[in-house]
Amino acid sequence: MKLNKELQVKLGIFQKDKRAYFSFLVLAFLFIATLPAELICNVRPIMIIVEGKPFFPILINYNEKDFGGSLPSEPDYKSARFLRLLKGLPEPSSTVSLVDDKNSFGLQLDDFEDEDEEPGFSIELGDFENSPIVPPAETTSVKPLAPRDAWVLWPPIRYDYKYIPTESNTGNVVLAAPYRTLAPNGKDFIDSSWKDGHYLGTDDRGRDVLARLIYGFRISLIFGASLAITGTLIGCL
Secondary structure (H helix, E strand, C coil), rough: CCCCCHHHHHHHHHHHHHHHHHHHHHHHHHHHHHCHHHHHHHCCCCCECCCCECCCCCCCCHHHHHCCCCCCCCCCCCCCCHHHHHHCCCCCCCCCCCCCCCCCCCCCCHHCCCCCCCCCCCCCCCHCCCCCCCCCCCCCCCCCCCCCCCCEECCCCCCCCCCCCCCCCCCCCCECCCCCCCCCCCCCCCCCCCCHHHCEEEEECCEEEEHHHHHHHHHHHHHHHHHHHHHHHHCCC
């Protein structure tokens, strides 16, 4: 395809303006690079293979039951619970002591000696003659998971523009607004870091800045290009 002489002259003048020409090339490269933003920044894996069966969460909505879980809702693919579910590992057991020796108390028979007696009641066999018979509740047995092979293909950035993390690789608990990670000692806080995949940090709500920058850059260029094309078409009428 050959360009006419007038267009060739205009293109040559544009190429001589190095600042404008290279700025155009940089913007064009960034626009093409950010077009598949969902493949670059996403909280869903691109592909999951469990025992040879492929899943594509980035394209199809799955629930936890599809991966052998018990919930009918979409799983949090980044959570440690879902990763244990993929590999067939059991949930870690945690025991919490609810009794404090300092605050514990005991009751003895003498504590109720001075209380007024309340009227008692009696139950006879005839009280249950007309009562309906309630069938026993059905019990469902949960099949334990066996260890299995699982492989996950993640995007380069495991966040999108609106995801607020609930777990962290640098601590135990993540607190949002502002995003801070509670250290294992329960007192200090750890800022977001590269270990969590936040290469440019997070905003005050815990959302990844780099992911929001990529999504926002694509939307801005599409909006600006559409306005320029629309204005040109209207001007040519």
